[in-house]
Amino acid sequence: MTVDAADAPGRRERKKQRTRDALARAALELFTTKGFEATTVDEIAEAVDVSQRTFYRYYPAKEDVAFAVQAISEDHFVEALRARPAHEAPFEAMRNAMLAAWDTIEEAVGEVVPVELHMRTYQVIESTPALLAVRIRRSLETEEKIARILAAREGLDLDTDPRPRIAVAAFGSAMQVADRIWNARGDHSREAIRAIAADCLDQLRPAVAESWRT
Structure with a gap:
């Protein structure tokens, strides 16, 4: 008793x-x-x-409730980022955390919903204006959390050094492009968004640092 x-x-x-x-x-x-x-x-x-x-x-x-599982997924990425080795540069750490988070997404959300249902929810959010507005607000909050993690990793003062926020903003923009490409294509699997996101991130540095005419 x-x-x-x-x-x-x-x-x-x-x-x-x-x-x-x-x-x-x-x-x-x-x-x-x-x-x-x-x-x-x-x-x-x-x-x-x-x-x-x-x-x-x-x-x-x-x-x-529409974002309940999204929140789990976001926290999963944040924890994957915290776990990245200290020697990784900020952008490399975010990219590798994103890949690791997608590789283990079933461990994060599987007890609540099937991964396939989680993936379909992304499409609902993208096609619903009211949810898009919420997603933008949530993204800004998540970006600030990530910027603080990067600043701590690099020993920077986030209030005086803009680089963590700039890096996270660039990362987030690449992810938004990846989402749009993924939604426009027929393959809405986890493997597809992972591959598209990795490609978009790989295109980021050349897109901003090199001439497109060469």
């Missing part, structure tokens, strides 16, 4: 996490089949057999 009582908070947290994950999974299934705007909070809650009030206990708005 003592063991059960001690484990009660842990069981409650696991139950809450299961409900949170189930809501995210149901929401993304609905968003990718019906569309974000056409899906209601009631439909998401009903799919998990909970009340609307329960939904709002976990997610303040429909936009928040």
Whole structure:
């Protein structure tokens, strides 16, 4: 009995996490089949057999659940960047972290949603103006976090040295181009976005440092 009582908070947290994950999974299934705007909070809650009030206990708005797995993916990249060897130059560290994060994305999101559903969600976000606006705001917040990691790696003062923010802005722009190319093509797999992103990053330095006419 003592063991059960001690484990009660842990069981409650696991139950809450299961409900949170189930809501995210149901929401993304609905968003990718019906569309974000056409899906209601009631439909998401009903799919998990909970009340609307329960939904709002976990997610303040429909936009928040749309980015629930995206947030896991972003955190996965940030942790991959933190794990890069100290000898890697900033841009090299970001590129290698991106590749490593895509290689292990199933480990990050697989317990919540299938990777294939995660990939389809990118297309929903790109085609939904309301979600694009949220994505831009989230991207700026993530870029600032990455810039601070780079500044710490290089021993720089981010408030006086603009290089980390410039590097991250360039990296983020290349990723946006990769997203657009990936969305325009027929292959929407994880392998495709990984390859396109790597190519865009590899094209970045020549694009800004060399003459295009040679």
